[in-house]
Amino acid sequence: MKIKQQALVPNVDRSEEDLDLMRIEILKLLIVYVKSKTSLLFLLFKDEYQDDYYYKNKNRIFKWLNNFKVDVQGRKESLNTILNNNWLELNVKFIVNSLVESLGGGVDILTTLEKSQFVQLMTINKELPTIIKYLNELKDGQPIPKEILIYLDKCGFIWGKTKTYHEYISFIIKQIRLVLKCESYRKIYLKGKNEFIPVEHFQNAEVTQPLKEKFGIQNCLWIPGIYESNSLPLTSGGISISVKGFGVFIQLHSLLKDKQIYYSLDRNELILHEIIHACRECVGSEMFEEEFAYSLSPSRLRKLLSPITRGSSESLLFYLISIISITSDLPSFPRWFARVSKIPFIILTLIGLFRLMRSKQYLNGAFNYLTVKQNISPSTASCILFRLTDDEILMLFNLFKQNSNTGIREIVSRKLEQGIDINQRWSVIVDRFLPSFQNVSKL
Incomplete structure (x- = not known):
């Protein structure tokens, strides 16, 4: 099931946000930097005007960045100075040590963050950090290289009805940013004792194999999820929620946190179902949405009858x-x-x-x-x-x-001659699934 929301409402009962979450987010980015040699620190403040906490507390955050001192070979430098002067490569070790020390922990913190969804997403998809940085630096209107579009499509970022390169890039970066900042967002916007869906549940073979074999999608870890029952619709064990300005995330019934199957609910089936909704977010077509989502259900009855409602x-x-x-x-x-x-x-x-x-x-x-x-x-x-x-x-x-008598070759030729919202998607389809038609537009 898919739900669209215009905005999230901050939790008015929450206490003042702790900057520990900022430290944790920076540590995640530094771990990715060490592994990929690619800095994604821009994700901290990318489109921050759409983020309630980072917008309203910008002055406080920058004050902290200036006041936080890093011990660099016997001298103290502010974190803000190091980041602004591109001194990251020489000082990443010192920054990590200072942040870990400020959090009052040791190696355990880094081990935990290594297993976080953001770090796993960037580690398993090894080329993704470089691609995300490239997309962020791409000038408005400049085309995205074909090989990058193909790579993103494999990850589940389907072009859909996207009308501009900027719109497509914006969706991807917001979604990556959501994975990075999901802990902050949970504290700010969600109530109750909810827990994140661990990476292991997304990486279960019963989830990854059907996605790869049926729809050509692999390592789809860019959709964060939580276990929370309170706000679920009465008839649903899980939903995919799309929030304007934030991205897409999954919510599953809390009873599935420790059990794969609870009565008629199957955790793997629900995760698969909601990932399919998320991947087709940009396609913007709903007539067959539930058909695709239920097509991977192990239950013949659900596969046959559940798409009765939309x-x-x-x-x-x-x-x-x-x-x-x-x-x-x-x-x-x-x-x-x-x-x-x-x-x-x-x-x-x-x-x-x-x-x-x-x-x-x-x-x-x-x-x-x-x-x-x-x-x-x-x-x-x-x-x-x-x-x-x-x-x-x-x-x-x-x-x-x-x-x-109209053949697929003729259809492809027509589609490749249409606007960017159509020809980019069909161009990827041809390159990935119809390689013998790669030169069809020249015929």
């Missing part, structure tokens, strides 16, 4: 009407009410089933067009469809239904 509002409405329909059978209710209450449930169910059958028919038709008509392998066809908009899937369905 979005949290439809799920909640269906749930409430179902409850009313069931409770109306109790002896305390008159028989006429029991009969009448079934009508909305029956109507909604029939409409949902009709729409579900139609969407499955459209998706299967598009799949058959690629596999039967164009002799594309089923695994490659799934990867292609996952990156298409609703209109493009319907177009392939209509070609299959009409038994059209």
Whole structure:
């Protein structure tokens, strides 16, 4: 299930934010620097005007950066001076030691941070730090090299309907920044005893293998997640939440924190489901969203029927009407009410089933067009469809239904000649999944 929000509301009951979180974030960036020789310190204040805490406390933060002294070969230098003068390479060891000491810990702190999602994301995807820095320094309007677009697509950053390079870069950097600062954001914006979804849960083979084999996505660690039950919709074990200005994150039921399976809830299935929503965030098409999300479910029944609702509002409405329909059978209710209450449930169910059958028919038709008509392998066809908009899937369905002679080569040629919101996505699709068509635009 996917939910969109315009903003997050700071927790008014929280105590004043501790600068320990700032130290931890800097340490994460320094660990990545040591491993990759790439400085991502710009992430601390990138787009800080959209960040409640860093914007409102900017003066306090810069004062701390100036006052925090690092012991550099017998002399004291402010952290701000070292960072602003690009002295990081020569002084990274001293900065790390000073920060660890200020946190009152030792090697244990560094060991813990090594296992954090941000550090693991940048370590497993070895080229990502260099790419993120390159994207940040890219001038507005300057194109992104094809090999970088392909690499990002493999990580799950699908181009979608993005209209400019700047818009695409902004989404990626905000998402990386969210992973870096998720601990700060949790303290500022979330209430209750919530815990992060550990990297091990994202890296479980039952999550990574289906993503790679079915949709061509691997090492997808750029979506942070929490275990928290209080604000989950009644009918859901997990949701993907997209917040304007912050990014996308996952929320799962807290009962799944220590158990992979709790009654009908399966942690691996839910993580997979919500990652699919997050990866298609920029595609901006919802007709087949739940079909893709449930396509990797091990349950045949859920795979067949669960896409009957789209979005949290439809799920909640269906749930409430179902409850009313069931409770109306109790002896305390008159028989006429029991009969009448079934009508909305029956109507909604029939409409949902009709729409579900139609969407499955459209998706299967598009799949058959690629596999039967164009002799594309089923695994490659799934990867292609996952990156298409609703209109493009319907177009392939209509070609299959009409038994059209239009081939995929002709479609690719037309798509590559369209605007940047279409041709960049199709260019990546061709390079990754249709390599024999790489020169099709020249035909």
